[in-house]
Amino acid sequence: MFKKFDEKESVSGVQQLKSSVQKGIRSKLLEQFPYLESYVDSILPKKDTFRIVKCHDHIEIIVNGAGDLLFFRHREGPWMPTLRLLHKYPFFLPWQQVDKGAIRFVLSGANIMCPGLTSPGAIMTQAPKGTVVVSFIIV
Template sequence: MFKKFEEKDSISSIQQLKSSVQKGIRAKLLEAYPKLESHIDLILPKKDSYRIAKCHDHIELLLNGAGDQVFFRHRDGPWMPTLRLLHKFPYFVTMQQVDKGAIRFVLSGANVMCPGLTSPGACMTPADKDTVVAIMAEGKEHALAVGLLTLSTQEILAKNKGIGIETYHFLNDGLWKSKPVK
């Protein structure tokens, strides 16, 4: 999704959000990520002014007061954390671990296939379909990518074919390389 993302070309407009919209977004984030509640004020303080950067392909970036990209979404999908935020607060998203063979493919933006999640080096945390997940790598400390489960973990174990996680944002893509938006 962010493979060819560039700040200057991709961001079409930036809007200041009303306080009522900010409250709604905070509520949606807390509903989607209950473990985030203790740190939501560090990430998105109540008194801070948030902005939405509208980008090409119906992508929206949620910016905090400093201009850092903290969450993004595609169309009206779920808000997903950026990898920078996930590296600071790694605990609030379900983690799925891929084996060593999948690392180079994930880092090039490929979706995670079911066999990469069921092989001996991989580890799956039980989750439902359409859950936002952090894609971890065998033997690595930080997340490689953020994605959305296309099948539940039970279906992945049973089927073991096809795409298991649709990758949205990965290390060294355009969003990772972008600087804070002023």
């Protein structure tokens, strides 16, 4: 399912962002993730330099000056946080808890269906259609 990432084969270009583009991305991220507002200065400091890494298959990744991967997107879609960033700030996305019976299927890469979210042991948080959410399982 997942192909090993090889920098020489997968990366097609790296571009340092101008401050005006950084501001645009920052405002778009705040619009998309309103809970991020109080932590945006620690995630995307204004004085830091950011780069966009362009990969094959139209994937773009935001990288900070230290080389940490922060957000990615496919084509012109919504920005999505990396798992490492979600582990540091797990609260800025709405979350859905999946029941234990869905563990095997989710780990295999299946889409999460309604029965996995409405059965006992599952918790659904209200979110508008098309919103990026975090799904997790408590074992």
